[in-house]
Amino acid sequence: MVHSISRRLAEEMDKIAPGDLSRLEKVTNIQKALSEARKATADTRKAISDARLARTQLRTTRTQAWSALLVPLVSVITVLVTTVIQTQQLNESRRQTEAARIAAQEAGEDARWNALVGSIKNPDDFRTDTTLLARLRAFTESPRYRQPAVDIAKRAISEASTATLFRDLFDVAFPKVESPSIHSIAEISRRVGERHTAVQTQCEADSAGFEIPEAARLSYGFLCSNNVTDAKLAEIVRSTAIQEEFKKKRQLVSELYGISSFLGEKVPEYLRNRDKFSDTSSVNFSRAYIRNASFDSINFAGIDLSNVYIASSSLTGAKLVPVWREVPGLLTANWWDAETIDQDLLIELTRRTYPNWLPNLGYKDNYSIDRSAYYSRIAALCTSKRPQCQPKCLRIADDPPPTDPECKAPIVRTGADGQPKQEK
DSSP: OHHHHHHHHHHHHHHOEEEEHHHHHHHHHHHHHHHHHHHHHHHHHHHHHHHHHHHHHHHHHHHHHHHHHHHHHHHHHHHHHHHHHHHHHHHHHHHHHHHHEEEEEEEHHHHHHHHHHHHHHTTHHHHHHHHHHHHHHHGOOOOHHHHHHHHHHHHHTTTTTHHHHHHHHHHHHSSOOOOOOHHHHHHHHHHHHHHHHOOOOOOOOOOTOOOOOOOHSSSSTTTSTTSHHHHHHHHHOOOEEEHHHHHHHHHHHHHHHHHHHHHHHHHHHHHHHHHHHOOOOOOTTTTEESSSBTTTTTTTTTOOOTTTTTEEEOTTOOOEEBSSSSSOTTTTOOOOGGGGOOOHHHHHHHSOOOOSTTOOOOGGGOOOOOOOHHHHHHHHHHHEEEOGGGGGGGOOOOOOOOOOTTTTOOOEOOOOTTSSEEEO
């Protein structure tokens, strides 16, 4: 625009003649327009420049504003990253420290275990070294050695020489009542029974040749029975050395009485737990020796009681239908007060362990039964109505054996081959 005005101005200037005032005025106006155009152009350029500067300043302000926001954020991120790294390093350090601590602890535990095992040569070591039991019990809290400690207690318990040691080892081996434990307890009871039979048999053999009081002859173990006092033993056995041998056996018999009484506390508890969980697995208590037990209302189905010895115990309300190949020795147990009973076993028991068959052996809690009540109980139990259940065939206390042929009829049982077999 300024260029075109300048060209027009030059053209008009060429046309001006001397004294031509109209053209001169026109030129003046054109020059004025040119000046205004130039001023407008300068203003426009300045405005454009100002706008560009404003945009630049706006970008700078925005950048500064974002920078003001990003700097703290970056700082926070930096701090977080640093914290995470430091935490990981700290955790790794702790892990390594804990691993080292556990390794040291396990090494110490291994050393203590090996020392303990090396100290146990036979079960009697638990009696002679009173620290062994405490050391063994400490391992029952160890995840690594709890089961081996329990296994050692189970192996040692059957050979415990005192009732106190037996109880302590039992607490280690069986810390709580569990149905599967009944099988281990049955095995231990059998071993106690075998030990009891062995020492009693040995005592009876050693008693041969001595004058034995009548009361002792009616008891198991003869001179080892509690019917013979130490003073009486000294009268019968003059040799001091032999007296000492008898005293050792008598002491063992006494301890086995205590052990069997402890089993009398525990076995019924485990059998009831077995019923509670409907455990129908067979359990072998054959040849076990148990005293002072309350087997009231217990179901003996599936329990092998072959040649078991149960003394001074109650069987009131029990379901006495056990497995048996040899007649259970229910020595002083009120089997006639059972709820039900195996019919063959019923006849066997009426012939063997009738009430007061041994007058010097008492029943649990001073139990007693008269003849009339005994006959009534046998009649109630004898669901097979066998002739051997008649009063004429029953004995009590010192009654003589029945002579009636019906009473002496053999019992017919089924053998392993499924065929009947005769047992007297």
